[in-house]
Amino acid sequence: MLSESILRELREVLGGKNVLSETEDLLTYAYDATAAMRRKTPDVVVAPKSTEEVSQVLNIAQKYGLPVYPRGSGTNLSGGTIPLEGGIVLSLLNMNRILEVDTENLTATVQPGVIIQDLNNEVALHGLLYPPDPGTVTTATMGGSVSESSGGLRGLKYGVTKHYVMGMKLVLADGKVIKWGGKTVKNVTGYDLTALFTGAEGTLGIITEILVKLIPAPETRKSLLGVFDDVDKAGRAISAIIRNRIIPATLEIMDNMTLRTVENFTHAGLPIEAEAVLLIEVDGYKEVVEREAALVEDVLQQEGAVEVKVAKDEQERERIWFARRSALPALAQKKPTTVLEDATVPRSKIPEMLKAIREIAKKYDLLIGTFGHAGDGNLHPTILTDERDKEEMARVEKAVDEIFQVAISLGGTLSGEHGIGIAKAKYLPLEFGEAGVRTLRRIKEALDPEYRLNPGKIVLRKE
Amino acid sequence: MLSESILRELREVLGGKNVLSETEDLLTYAYDATAAMRRKTPDVVVAPKSTEEVSQVLNIAQKYGLPVYPRGSGTNLSGGTIPLEGGIVLSLLNMNRILEVDTENLTATVQPGVIIQDLNNEVALHGLLYPPDPGTVTTATMGGSVSESSGGLRGLKYGVTKHYVMGMKLVLADGKVIKWGGKTVKNVTGYDLTALFTGAEGTLGIITEILVKLIPAPETRKSLLGVFDDVDKAGRAISAIIRNRIIPATLEIMDNMTLRTVENFTHAGLPIEAEAVLLIEVDGYKEVVEREAALVEDVLQQEGAVEVKVAKDEQERERIWFARRSALPALAQKKPTTVLEDATVPRSKIPEMLKAIREIAKKYDLLIGTFGHAGDGNLHPTILTDERDKEEMARVEKAVDEIFQVAISLGGTLSGEHGIGIAKAKYLPLEFGEAGVRTLRRIKEALDPEYRLNPGKIVLRKE
Numbered sequence: 044m045l046s047e048s049i050l051r052e053l054r055e056v057l058g059g060k061n062v063l064s065e066t067e068d069l070l071t072y073a074y075d076a077t078a079a080m081r082r083k084t085p086d087v088v089v090a091p092k093s094t095e096e097v098s099q100v101l102n103i104a105q106k107y108g109l110p111v112y113p114r115g116s117g118t119n120l121s122g123g124t125i126p127l128e129g130g131i132v133l134s135l136l137n138m139n140r141i142l143e144v145d146t147e148n149l150t151a152t153v154q155p156g157v158i159i160q161d162l163n164n165e166v167a168l169h170g171l172l173y174p175p176d177p178g179t180v181t182t183a184t185m186g187g188s189v190s191e192s193s194g195g196l197r198g199l200k201y202g203v204t205k206h207y208v209m210g211m212k213l214v215l216a217d218g219k220v221i222k223w224g225g226k227t228v229k230n231v232t233g234y235d236l237t238a239l240f241t242g243a244e245g246t247l248g249i250i251t252e253i254l255v256k257l258i259p260a261p262e263t264r265k266s267l268l269g270v271f272d273d274v275d276k277a278g279r280a281i282s283a284i285i286r287n288r289i290i291p292a293t294l295e296i297m298d299n300m301t302l303r304t305v306e307n308f309t310h311a312g313l314p315i316e317a318e319a320v321l322l323i324e325v326d327g328y329k330e331v332v333e334r335e336a337a338l339v340e341d342v343l344q345q346e347g348a349v350e351v352k353v354a355k356d357e358q359e360r361e362r363i364w365f366a367r368r369s370a371l372p373a374l375a376q377k378k379p380t381t382v383l384e385d386a387t388v389p390r391s392k393i394p395e396m397l398k399a400i401r402e403i404a405k406k407y408d409l410l411i412g413t414f415g416h417a418g419d420g421n422l423h424p425t426i427l428t429d430e431r432d433k434e435e436m437a438r439v440e441k442a443v444d445e446i447f448q449v450a451i452s453l454g455g456t457l458s459g460e461h462g463i464g465i466a467k468a469k470y471l472p473l474e475f476g477e478a479g480v481r482t483l484r485r486i487k488e489a490l491d492p493e494y495r496l497n498p499g500k501i502v503l504r505k506e
Numbered sequence: 507m508l509s510e511s512i513l514r515e516l517r518e519v520l521g522g523k524n525v526l527s528e529t530e531d532l533l534t535y536a537y538d539a540t541a542a543m544r545r546k547t548p549d550v551v552v553a554p555k556s557t558e559e560v561s562q563v564l565n566i567a568q569k570y571g572l573p574v575y576p577r578g579s580g581t582n583l584s585g586g587t588i589p590l591e592g593g594i595v596l597s598l599l600n601m602n603r604i605l606e607v608d609t610e611n612l613t614a615t616v617q618p619g620v621i622i623q624d625l626n627n628e629v630a631l632h633g634l635l636y637p638p639d640p641g642t643v644t645t646a647t648m649g650g651s652v653s654e655s656s657g658g659l660r661g662l663k664y665g666v667t668k669h670y671v672m673g674m675k676l677v678l679a680d681g682k683v684i685k686w687g688g689k690t691v692k693n694v695t696g697y698d699l700t701a702l703f704t705g706a707e708g709t710l711g712i713i714t715e716i717l718v719k720l721i722p723a724p725e726t727r728k729s730l731l732g733v734f735d736d737v738d739k740a741g742r743a744i745s746a747i748i749r750n751r752i753i754p755a756t757l758e759i760m761d762n763m764t765l766r767t768v769e770n771f772t773h774a775g776l777p778i779e780a781e782a783v784l785l786i787e788v789d790g791y792k793e794v795v796e797r798e799a800a801l802v803e804d805v806l807q808q809e810g811a812v813e814v815k816v817a818k819d820e821q822e823r824e825r826i827w828f829a830r831r832s833a834l835p836a837l838a839q840k841k842p843t844t845v846l847e848d849a850t851v852p853r854s855k856i857p858e859m860l861k862a863i864r865e866i867a868k869k870y871d872l873l874i875g876t877f878g879h880a881g882d883g884n885l886h887p888t889i890l891t892d893e894r895d896k897e898e899m900a901r902v903e904k905a906v907d908e909i910f911q912v913a914i915s916l917g918g919t920l921s922g923e924h925g926i927g928i929a930k931a932k933y934l935p936l937e938f939g940e941a942g943v944r945t946l947r948r949i950k951e952a953l954d955p956e957y958r959l960n961p962g963k964i965v966l967r968k969e
Binding site for chain 2: 145146147148149150170191192193194198199202203205206215219220221222223225226227228229230231232233234235236238239241242243247258259282285286288289290327328330331334387388389390391416419420421454455456457458459460461462463467471474475476478479481482483485486488489490501
């Protein structure tokens with residue numbers, strides 16, 4: 044509980060209705076979309092309307108020694124928005140304006156509370172596209188997405204959020220405001236703080252304005268579905284496509300368990316006998332799309348696909364992608380708790396990774412459905428469990444440990460797109476060693492020596 | 507002069523022939539390609555052959571309190587490699603192996619001493635391309651290029667060096683080795699130190715291994731030359747091309763003074779009466795190239811080009827690009843000193859920037875030829891002068907100040923691709939303000955508290 048005088052100071056800066064301190068208001072800020080994660084109710088939730096107000100909140104936080112937890116829509120999957128130490132949750136949802144779409148320089152400037160899809164709807168009016176496409180695109184905010192450097196379905200061809208952030212305005216732990224980057228592709232002035240703050244999960248500063256790159260929207264697109272009776276063949280087909288110098292916009296995989304569950308949920312007509320399917324979309328100029336789609340079809344057949352379906356129209360295309368988007372919700376309804384991982388490996392290691400996941404499922408007697416962004420090596424092994432079952436949860440934890448160890452031994456990384464947050468902070472030494480973790484800590488402490496910003500995430504205080 | 511005992515320690519680690527301490531050997535390390543810049547002879551030049559040896563050199567440097575200046579081929583244009591405080595020049599030229607070209611994951615792993623063109627020759631054997639294309643591609647090293655995040659002619663469509671660095675191994679100021687990033691497009695594990703160290707000009711760590719992304723080489727390409735009797739029309743044509751949703755691989759400009767000088771130098775048949783020419787190349791699939799080239803031709807004509815030439819064959823294409831590549835050497839032979847700037851503006855501001863440069867040339871009575879990467883707003887106003895003429899050099903300095911001020915007021919940046927180094931360190935507050943410069947200093951001091959690595963560049967010690 045905060046003293047009435049602190050609340051009064053906050054109300055003076057933000058206005059009464061933008062400062063929530065009643066228990067029933069605070070409860071929904073105690074958690075985010077991460078399964079089986081600690082919860083903690085904040086002392087207060089504030090929703091500033093400008094960079095200046097964010098700066099004043101940080102000044103008050105500094106004065107009273109309160110931690111500050113920035114938050115967008117709370118779709119985070121690594122516990123990144125949970126206010127572990129209470130204090131202030133700083134909601135950016137009141138800062139939700141698209142400030143500019145610059146059709147000459149192909150950029151957009153937005154406040155952090157803008158929903159990703161809203162930005163894309165706006166730029167589509169100009170024939171433009173903001174490519175990052177996380178699964179939560181219709182609810183997640185730009186601020187959260189930039190802070191997590193979120194990925195999604197178009198990573199293979201178009202890259203992820205960090206490849207589109209060109210600049211930002213942000214408030215540092217001491218309340219000072221800095222601006223970095225700009226509308227030029229070329230910019231080597233000073234260290235690349237735009238890149239450093241992108242994906243920093245709000246632990247180094249609070250982003251209050253974002254400048255992103257846009258691209259001309261592709262003229263057309265075509266989707267294909269390759270059906271395999273063997274997971275390894277599907278895995279090898281992924282590499283074969285790239286080896287043929289085709290970079291599809293999207294290249295997804297679903298294993299048999301995911302397929303069956305999704306079909307049961309969507310009745311989309313998926314081949315439930317298949318061991319795996321690949322879902323592929325190529326896009327661009329009409330001529331290119333024709334050529335690439337034909338080549339992908341050939342490659343899938345050469346690599347032993349039992350069947351290759353090419354979506355004939357927008358309706359068939361929609362059906363394929365609806366099925367893919369249903370993977371997580373379909374799996375999630377099978378069991379009360381869904382532990383969704385995102386360990387990522389070089390794409391040539393996908394067959395090995397898929398095999399390792401199957402073996403881990405068997406070893407720990409767990410239900411694991413695997414789907415994900417195979418083209419960029421980003422699989423989502425999804426463990427279906429029940430967090431009330433302590434014995435099973437202990438096995439889940441061991442399985443997750445092993446998944447990370449395998450991913451790293453294959454040259455991969457702990458997190459492809461969900462972030463480190465609380466969930467993976469303890470695994471960082473596995474990937475970076477002590478010298479690496481110490482380097483992270485030095486940067487954290489250089490910019491936020493008192494661990495005021497989102498404490499308990501990524502870099503933990505030295506014990 | 508270093509004591510014999512320090513030299514002996516270095517020789518023990520590196521072998522005698524990799525430790526240079528004779529004055530005549532040291533002299534060539536006192537400068538780089540930057541014009542009108544301070545010089546300083548180092549105390550010793552060392553050329554390690556491995557990460558381990560680099561680490562040991564840093565341990566010795568730490569023990570004796572010596573500064574360390576990493577250096578590739580010395581093509582730097584902002585004084586970045588000059589050993590301002592003497593000490594150790596650490597040449598990476600002995601670490602010049604291409605360690606891997608991974609055709610499945612489309613990556614290459616190289617040591618820092620590899621010449622950019624050598625990497626490109628190697629990956630071309632696999633139908634692949636490493637797109638960053640600075641003017642010094644045949645002499646500059648990958649280590650230097652990554653440390654400067656260098657740009658070049660293909661920035662508009664393909665981005666610059668920072669968009670291709672996926673991971674690295676590096677030695678920190680304390681001699682510890684860390685490894686960051688990997689072969690996956692998606693990687694959000696910890697802060698993006700790969701991005702932080704890219705473009706840090708060797709002030710935060712010594713890069714000893716680099717992992718870069720490759721792309722399938724474009725199938726074909728086509729070049730066009732648009733001739734304008736008015737610089738503003740040429741500037742507007744640049745925006746018009748992008749507005750038509752075409753992103754050429756290359757979109758360059760040369761002004762009249764550059765044209766005349768280049769023609770005199772190359773006899774390439776350039777239109778010396780023109781006020782400006784645009785040189786454009788589109789690339790990709792055959793069908794795309796045809797379509798885009800035709801559209802570019804239309805746009806150039808609509809925007810008032812006096813003439814549009816389309817290169818009919820490889821020979822004509824080569825002639826166009828030879829002329830462009832000759833711009834700097836041609837201008838450089840007119841006067842003893844060539845002050846080459848790279849202030850960069852959003853591309854929509856190119857007409858304003860060109861106008862401002864003309865006015866500045868007039869105001870200070872200077873010869874300024876302007877050419878550059880117009881498509882990404884990266885102009886190279888080139889002041890032709892003589893560093894022995896103190897009075898003129900004073901005017902040059904004022905002109906440069908004004909060019910920076912205009913660039914920043916137009917939403918641009920101090921440096922598009924040449925780096926900050928010594929040359930622009932004093933201008934940083936203009937772009938970032940005091941809070942921004944303080945943030946840079948905090949990061950520098952967190953990783954290199956004693957200013958051991960490349961001191962005097964980017965972030966200066968607080969006075």
